[in-house]
Amino acid sequence: MTVLSSHNPATGEATPTGLRATTTEEVDRIVTEAHAGARALAASGREGRARLLEAMAERLEESRTRLVETAMAETGLPRPRLEGEVGRTTFQLRLFAEAVREGSFLEAAIDHAGQTSLGPAPDVRRMLVPLGPVAVFGASNFPLAFSVPGGDTVSAVAAGCPVVVKAHESHVLTSQLAFELLRAAVEELGLPPGTVGLVHGRQAGADLVVHPLIKAVGFTGSPAGGRALLDLVDARPEPIPFYGELGSLNPLVITSGAAAARGAAVAEGLVASITGSAGQLCTKPGLVFVPSGEAGDELVEKLAAILAESAAQPLLNGGIASSYREILGRLAAEPGVTAAVTAAEQSEPAWAAAGLLVAGTAGLSQVMEECFGPAAVVVRYADETDLVAALSQVPGSLTASLHSEPGESELTRRLVEVVTPLAGRLVFNGFPTGVRVSWAQHHGGPWPSTNTLHTSVGVTAMRRFLRPLVWQDAPEELLPEELRDGHTGAPRRIDGVLHP
Structure with a gap:
C-alpha cells in the first residue's frame, strides 16, 4: 500500500x-x-x-x-x-x-x-x-x-x-x-x-x-x-x-519593423510571458525569432537584462526543476548556442532562475526542444528568406505569434501563410500565454502539441x-x-x- x-x-x-x-x-x-x-x-x-x-x-x-x-x-x-x-x-x-x-x-x-x-x-x-x-x-x-x-x-x-x-x-x-x-x-x-x-x-x-x-x-x-x-x-x-x-514550442516572430518601432516594449512583454507562472505554461513562447541588426541587438540585450534581474521561483516539483536545468544545460552546450542569461544554481532543489539562449537559424534543429520553465531560445535570422526557411522547420505548436508593423503587410501575410499549418492559434502583436475561455477559442494544434x-x-x-x-x-x-x-x-x- x-x-x-x-x-x-x-x-x-x-x-x-x-x-x-x-x-x-x-x-x-x-x-x-x-x-x-x-x-x-x-x-x-x-x-x-x-x-x-x-x-x-x-x-x-x-x-x-x-x-x-x-x-x-x-x-x-x-x-x-x-x-x-x-x-x-x-x-x-x-x-x-x-x-x-x-x-x-x-x-x-x-x-x-x-x-x-x-x-x-x-x-x-x-x-x-x-x-x-x-x-x-x-x-x-x-x-x-x-x-x-x-x-x-x-x-x-x-x-x-x-x-x-x-x-x-x-x-x-x-x-x-x-x-x-x-x-x-x-x-x-x-x-x-x-x-x-x-x-x-x-x-x-x-x-x-x-x-x-x-x-x-x-x-x-x-x-x-x-x-x-x-x-x-x-x-x-x-x-x-x-x-x-x-509539448509546444510556440514560436514568436518579431519583424525588423517591430524591433525598430517597439523593441523595448516587446522585450518587456516577452519577459512577462516567459516567466509568468515560472514559465510552466503550455503556451509559453519557447522560440523567439529576432532579426539581425542594431534594433534586434538592442531588443535581445533588453530582454536579457530584464530576465537576468528576475527573481528565481519554485517550480511545481523537484523533478520538473531537475528536468528544466538538464534541458537548458544541454541546449546551451550545442555548437553555435550562447547563454545570454545563465540560470543560476539554487539552494533549494525545486527552485529555478530564468535562462536565455541565443542561436542562429543554422543550428535551429539543435534547440527545438521544449524547456518547461522560465527560459526561452532567441533565434537570430538574417532576412525574410532566412526567417521563412527557419519557421518551416518548427514542429506543430499550440500557438504562433507575429509582431509586425502596419507598413509590413505583405511580409505579415507571407508569415501567416507559413505559420498557419504549424499552429492552432495565431496571435498578432501580443503574447500567447493566457487562453481565453470562450465559444470561439481553440486550444490545440498539430502534432506534437496535440494528437487531436x-x-x-x-x-x-x-x-x-x-x-x-x-x-x-x-x-x-x-x-x-x-x-x-x-x-x-x-x-x-x-x-x-x-x-x-
Missing part, C-alpha cells in the same frame, strides 16, 4: 496526507460506479446538467480560500495566480452551463420522410450523444483549471459523461479537496455518486486507461507521458479516443466526448426531446433549414 505525501516545492517540506494510492480493485469499483450512473446523468437532461455545473461552481467559490491555500502549499504558485485560477474555473463551469442550456452543441438535424430526387426517403433525425465514462488526467501546472474541476472534467460532464479523474501527484490534497466539493454538488442535486470519481497513483492511472468501461481519455502533460498512455490505449481490444495536449484536431478549452471541447447517433423512422415517444417535432429549446436544422 502506497501512502501519499504532499510536498511544498517552495520549502521542500513533505506533509503526510492520510491518502493512499488507489488499488486496481478500487479503480474497477469506481469506474463501474461511473458506468452505472451514466444513464441517470443523461436522463437528467440539459437543464439538470446545467444546474449541476452551476452547483459545482458555487461549491468551489464557497471554498475559495481553502482551495487557494492548499494549492499554494503544494505548487509554489503565488496567491494572485491561484485566485485567478479559481475565478477561471468557476467561470468555465458557468459558461458550459449556458452552452448546455443553449443546445447548439447537439448539432440536432431532422430530415422528414418524403419524396426526393432520388425517390422516397425515410425520416432521419441526428444529434450528438454522450460517449460514456471518461478518464481525465489532472495537469501539474494548473491544479484547478486543468485538474479535477478543470476543462476536461467540465466539458465531459456538460456532454453528459461521468468522469473519473486521476489526481496529479504534485497536488494530491488540492485534488482531493476539489473532488469532495464536486461530489457534494452531485449529492446536493440527487445525481448518481459515479458522476465524478477520483483515483490516486500512477498504476491507478494505467488501470483507468485500460478499463473496458472507459470510453475516452483526456490528458494534459509531457509528450513522454502522453505517448505511454496512448500505447496503453492502442493495446485495448476496443479502441477509444485519446485526447492529449503535449479538437480543442481542450472553450465550449467546443464538449465535442470530444460526444458521438453522432441517427434515429430512422423512430416513434416520437422514443426520440430525444430535442428531435421531436415542435421542440423549440435548441437550435436545429430541419429539412435543410437552420432554425435557431
